[in-house]
Amino acid sequence: MNYQSFRIDAENICVDYNGKVALYDANLRLKPGQICGLVGMNGAGKTTFFNALTGFVNISKGKIRINGESVRSAQKDQTIAYVPQNEGIDSQFPISVWDVVMMGRYGSMNIFRSPRESDVQAVKDAIERVDLTDHLSIPIGNLSGGQRKRTFLARAIAQRASILLLDEPFSGVDIRTEKLISELFIQFKNEGKTILLSTHDMIHVREFCDLVLLINKTVVAYGETSEVFTPENITTTFGGISPDFLFGPES
Amino acid sequence: MELFSSLTLYSFITDPLTHDFMRKALLISSLVAAVCGFLSSYLTLKGWALMGDAVSHSVMPGVVVAYALGLPFSLGAFIFGVGSVALIGFIKQKSRVKEDTVIGLVFTGFFALGIVLVSKIKSNIDLHSILFGSPLGISLSDVKQTIFISLLVVILLSIFRKDLMLYCFDPRHAKTVGINVFFLHYLLLTCLSLAAVVGLQSVGIILVVAMLITPGATAYLLTDKFDNMTVISVLSAIISSLIGIYVSFWFDLETGGSIVLAQTFIFLFAFLFAPRYGIFKLKKLFAGYK
Numbered sequence: 001m002n003y004q005s006f007r008i009d010a011e012n013i014c015v016d017y018n019g020k021v022a023l024y025d026a027n028l029r030l031k032p033g034q035i036c037g038l039v040g041m042n043g044a045g046k047t048t049f050f051n052a053l054t055g056f057v058n059i060s061k062g063k064i065r066i067n068g069e070s071v072r073s074a075q076k077d078q079t080i081a082y083v084p085q086n087e088g089i090d091s092q093f094p095i096s097v098w099d100v101v102m103m104g105r106y107g108s109m110n111i112f113r114s115p116r117e118s119d120v121q122a123v124k125d126a127i128e129r130v131d132l133t134d135h136l137s138i139p140i141g142n143l144s145g146g147q148r149k150r151t152f153l154a155r156a157i158a159q160r161a162s163i164l165l166l167d168e169p170f171s172g173v174d175i176r177t178e179k180l181i182s183e184l185f186i187q188f189k190n191e192g193k194t195i196l197l198s199t200h201d202m203i204h205v206r207e208f209c210d211l212v213l214l215i216n217k218t219v220v221a222y223g224e225t226s227e228v229f230t231p232e233n234i235t236t237t238f239g240g241i242s243p244d245f246l247f248g249p250e251s
Numbered sequence: 252m253e254l255f256s257s258l259t260l261y262s263f264i265t266d267p268l269t270h271d272f273m274r275k276a277l278l279i280s281s282l283v284a285a286v287c288g289f290l291s292s293y294l295t296l297k298g299w300a301l302m303g304d305a306v307s308h309s310v311m312p313g314v315v316v317a318y319a320l321g322l323p324f325s326l327g328a329f330i331f332g333v334g335s336v337a338l339i340g341f342i343k344q345k346s347r348v349k350e351d352t353v354i355g356l357v358f359t360g361f362f363a364l365g366i367v368l369v370s371k372i373k374s375n376i377d378l379h380s381i382l383f384g385s386p387l388g389i390s391l392s393d394v395k396q397t398i399f400i401s402l403l404v405v406i407l408l409s410i411f412r413k414d415l416m417l418y419c420f421d422p423r424h425a426k427t428v429g430i431n432v433f434f435l436h437y438l439l440l441t442c443l444s445l446a447a448v449v450g451l452q453s454v455g456i457i458l459v460v461a462m463l464i465t466p467g468a469t470a471y472l473l474t475d476k477f478d479n480m481t482v483i484s485v486l487s488a489i490i491s492s493l494i495g496i497y498v499s500f501w502f503d504l505e506t507g508g509s510i511v512l513a514q515t516f517i518f519l520f521a522f523l524f525a526p527r528y529g530i531f532k533l534k535k536l537f538a539g540y541k
Contacts (some may be wrong), residue, residue, distance in 0.1 A: 013446065054423065056427070075426070077429075078428055082423060089420075090296075093296060093419075095416075099477070105422070106414070106428055107428030112410065112413070155424070218460035
């Protein structure tokens with residue numbers, strides 16, 4: 001198969017921080033319209049994997065191709081959007097919902113980042129899709145966890161990226177937000193976007209991840225969720241802890 | 252007592268303006284305050300207070316060497332300011348010592364070097380004015396340097412205002428959408444060094460860090476909008492400088508100390524009475540009486 005038909009093609013990538021290995025020999029190939037769950041313990045390298053794909057950290061070995069191009073040109077083309085964990089952002093930063101979502105447009109604006117009519121429209125549309133139109137000028141510090149999560153999702157939508165990387169999209173959100181995000185994922189899939197999301201919630205993986213990538217510093221298992229997401233693999237991923245303990249006996 | 256009886260508010264403000272050195276001090280200190288206040292918003296949000304302290308102390312040997320060699324003092328200060336940042340980064344990366352320890356270690360080392368140099372180099376360096384500032388005795392060439400550097404910093408910050416905000420808020424997103432984060436990091440550090448250089452004329456090396464953090468901290472308590480925060484920070488810095496200079500003129504107090512004290516009082520006022528974030532939450536207090 002031609003490598004260009006992959007949205008994400010990560011081959012044998014390694015990342016180390018000052019000699020300390022965080023991820024090694026990791027592979028991932030995703031096509032348009034695929035949703036992939038990234039599952040692993042804390043410290044297993046999930047965030048490092050995201051950082052490598054966005055170019056926030058340099059890989060020490062291996063190769064990453066985004067639409068057949070380098071990560072650098074993917075950044076320039078606004079191809080990848082990253083939706084951080086709620087804990088990963090300063091919620092006391094003096095900034096409104098509108099301003100955060102507008103940051104999704106910065107990469108395609110002029111040097112002063114002055115919004116054009118099309119940018120304003122993109123931001124409006126994105127905010128409407130996450131149902132925050134009534135909260136445009138609210139500082140993010142005054143939002144609930146779910147609303148804040150939706151704000152950052154709107155930023156990714158406004159960016160019009162074809163690849164979405166989401167770090168724990170369902171942690172600390174209310175039922176309404178969870179439902180809205182799930183619906184958006186179906187829409188994104190139909191729009192041909194590629195989604196990679198990390199999660200601790202195994203139910204979500206079964207519900208809408210076509211593929212699953214189990215990691216523990218390296219890839220433990222990767223493939224169709226129905227085939228790969230087995231109790232044995234999960235146990236290996238979580239260092240020998242049985243899935244019964246993790247998700248209750250019914251799983 | 253005679254002073255007070257003859258003094259109306261009007262003459263309190265206008266009398267000092269008849270002196271050339273006072274007009275110059277008020278103008279330069281306001282400019283310096285505006286620059287430091289502008290930068291202050293970014294430093295407080297980025298959590299770089301300690302970095303500001305480090306850079307401002309580290310410029311000491313640069314000032315001394317520049318004076319001894321007859322170079323513009325801002326050049327020497329800038330080189331040592333940036334040098335300290337580079338050294339901090341290097342030691343942090345190459346050793347297991349924690350960042351705040353490295354910062355403390357580097358800047359005290361530089362500062363000590365400066366003090367030793369002053370005692371050794373025979374020249375007309377006025378240690379007191381370096382350490383505590385002397386806005387009332389500023390020379391014409393220093394005025395020119397200060398205006399030039401201040402304008403440079405204001406222009407840089409204005410152009411990259413939004414990018415720097417994004418860098419402080421979410422550097423990962425900045426990187427993901429192709430913005431040069433490396434450049435922004437060093438731009439902010441360069442502006443910090445330059446602001447420290449101009450700030451030390453107003454309040455001196457020891458207190459310049461207050462110019463870099465107090466106005467931003469005050470503004471942070473008063474607003475939830477970034478643009479407003481910048482405006483409030485700049486205004487509170489300018490007002491503090493004016494108050495400090497007038498008070499030091501009339502009551503014969505150290506000028507740098509008076510400016511910083513004025514800033515501290517404005518911060519304390521915000522800390523106590525800020526509508527939303529003050530400990531007495533004035534908004535709620537008034538709402539209770541309705």
